[in-house]
Amino acid sequence: MGKTNASWHAANRMPPRPTLAQRVDWHIAHAAHCACRTMPETIKAEISRRAGQETAKSKSNR
Numbered sequence: 001m002g003k004t005n006a007s008w009h010a011a012n013r014m015p016p017r018p019t020l021a022q023r024v025d026w027h028i029a030h031a032a033h034c035a036c037r038t039m040p041e042t043i044k045a046e047i048s049r050r051a052g053q054e055t056a057k058s059k060s061n062r
């Protein structure tokens with residue numbers, strides 16, 4: 001597995017009972033800063049679901 005960014009984890013604790021949205025936000029930030037574990041399939045699915053919604057809102061990025 002990848003290495004743990006312990007300082008990032010110390011600064012970014014998951015709430016005790018996170019909502020799906022909180023978990024998704026956490027995992028997105030986590031993936032950018034740390035590689036201690038992979039993203040669960042439920043989180044990946046929610047991210048692609050969100051991405052679809054944002055594209056539908058005609059958000060132009062580049």
Ligand SMILES: [Zn+2]
Binds near residue numbers: 004005030034036037
């Ligand atoms: Zn981590």
